[in-house]
Amino acid sequence: MLDLLHRRYAPLVVSLLSLVFTPERPTVPVADAHTEIGDALDQLRAQGYEFRDEGARAIPEGSARDLCRQWADVGWLIRRIAEDDVEVYQLSAHAVGALEVAGRAGGTRARVSESRVRTLLDAVEHLAQDADPDVLARMARLDGQIRRLQAELDRIQRTGLIEDVPDEVLLEEAENVLHLVRELPADFARVAESIKAMQRSVITGLRQDERPSQEVLREYLERAEHVSESTPEGRAFAGALRLLGDPERMDELSDHLDVVLRHRFTERLPAAQRGELRDIARRIARGVEEVNRTQRQASTVITTQVRNHDPLRDRQVDELLREVMTGLQTWVPDTRPGQEVTPLRRLPLPEVGNLRRTTNDLRPPQPPAPLTEWDDDALTPDDDSREWGGPHYAPLTEHLYSLAADDGADLAAVFASAPAEHRRPVDLLGLLEIADRHDLTETDEVAYVEAIRPDGTRRRFAFGGVTVRMKEDTDD
Incomplete structure (x- = not known):
């Protein structure tokens, strides 16, 4: 803060910063700041202020961009990216303090009142x-x-x-x-x-x-x-x-x-x-x-x-x-403002040390072995894959006719009286499906049955009790 106030161009810097940055405008886009400060410098030069003048009529040499860069380097301005991805300038704490000191000095003087x-x-x-x-003591004061x-x-x-x-x-x-x-x-x-x-x-x-x-x-x-x-x-x-x-x-x-x-x-x-x-x-x-x-x-x-x-x-x-900064430091001193930069038209080629000198086997790969012919009807009696399949509809229908053809029967009792190989969990579903095609009546009781899987494990099921009477004229 003292460095800003003691510089040769302190009055101008304080005036320009106070003009650009206000309490309602704490951040200013970089392009707008350069334009406004540049306009102010042009007006001062038009009124006779020059770099070589002494005293209050002296203004710094360089463009507004150069001055802002210098102020950012010495810590008076902060350059950052705003939330809308726009680059802005913001006063540092030292610059804010310097402006406050200058404002108090130029405004109403603080008095012992x-x-x-x-x-x-x-x-x-x-x-x-x-x-x-x-x-x-606290109680006495209160x-x-x-x-x-x-x-x-x-x-x-x-x-x-x-x-x-x-x-x-x-x-x-x-x-x-x-x-x-x-x-x-x-x-x-x-x-x-x-x-x-x-x-x-x-x-x-x-x-x-x-x-x-x-x-x-x-x-x-x-x-x-x-x-x-x-x-x-x-x-x-x-x-x-x-x-x-x-x-x-x-x-x-x-x-x-x-x-x-x-x-x-x-x-x-x-x-x-x-x-x-x-x-x-x-x-x-x-x-x-x-x-x-x-x-x-x-x-x-x-x-x-x-x-x-x-x-x-x-x-x-x-x-x-570091390589980029070194390259810029080498390139910038020998360039002029507005000089064209040769663009990079192609990426550099990689340096390959060795290439492969051998090739793969050029013979085509052998075809896979032919698939084994499979006959679905040639299942052996020992093959139990059918036991893990769907319901046995035909035996279940015949068993249901034998028990529920006249007066009807409870479906849970029909399932319990079926042979063990026809009492799988999937057979219970098949039996319910067959009964639904006939005269099926629901009861208010809960029925419990025990199903047997092909591997001998047992599983207990519960469902709403139903009675069924098989129709004589059905085609099923």
Whole structure:
């Protein structure tokens, strides 16, 4: 920050950055920033400002792109990819702090007022209350506060009047509030940059691959999960977020600001300061969202690196990038702006050390042996494949006719009286199918039967009880 303010072109840099980056526009696309800064430089040169001038009329040499690149190299601008895949510029915490210092120096001077002293005294009192572990002292302070508040409430109820506060005091309090608010953007930017620095250190530690993989995975996944608690700025922001994240507090803040802006003393404030008061809640919400976005991005980058960590591939990428940078450093000094680059029209051919000098057997392969002829009717009596097939319809129909032709019979009893080779589970299904084609009546009872598989194992089945009477004129 001091480096920015002490440079020769500090007034111009601060003015240009303040012109391009505003509280409503914290990030600017790279192309738009180059265009706007270039237009501003052209207007200055048209009015007689030159590089060789001394003092306030001196402007730096080079295009807007060159200046932005220099500012990014010294840490005043941050160049990143936004969520919509657009490359943008963003002020660093140092640049935000420098603009705030310049804004305070050029705006209303902070004075030693009753409001500022009361803010200091309240902060010291709150600090002492939090640091004092004496229970009796805490109770005495609370009793004193209750008596003072009760006395004020009794006075208002008795008189119905509220003491008027002079407009000068209200103006001092408003200036104190604005002084506190102006420091928030730099605080939010420092938190975001501390998270990015932690992300870079984590990625560097992973790429160095100096420790066992399981230890690296365990430690860095935990840091990625609790990224906001890994730095002093992050822990401080987490504490502030517990207050700012309360919807009731933010609603109360908006209501209080509406009350302030409706008061007559705000008419004596400049329009810029009234706008700052009106945008306090929005600036806080925007700063919190920027920190949360940085935290989400850091968590995503760290998690992706941990999951896809490949030391060999990382070393290959590093070597490739070093070769590219070396090639650019060799090529750039001998080129001119706008010079054409010869495109790579074909990929380089691989260098093959040896070719195969022998061939495979040129004789065609022998055909497979012919399939064995299979006769389905030539099954031997010992072949039990039929026993694992479908139901024996003919024997089951004959057995059902013998028991249920006249008065009908219970299907479970019919199945139980069948020969063992016809009491397979599949035969039970076949018997139900045959009975369904005839006069079948369902009962309210549950029937139980025991089926025998061809290998001798038994299986018990339950189904809704039915009776069946076979029709004499059926064709089945």
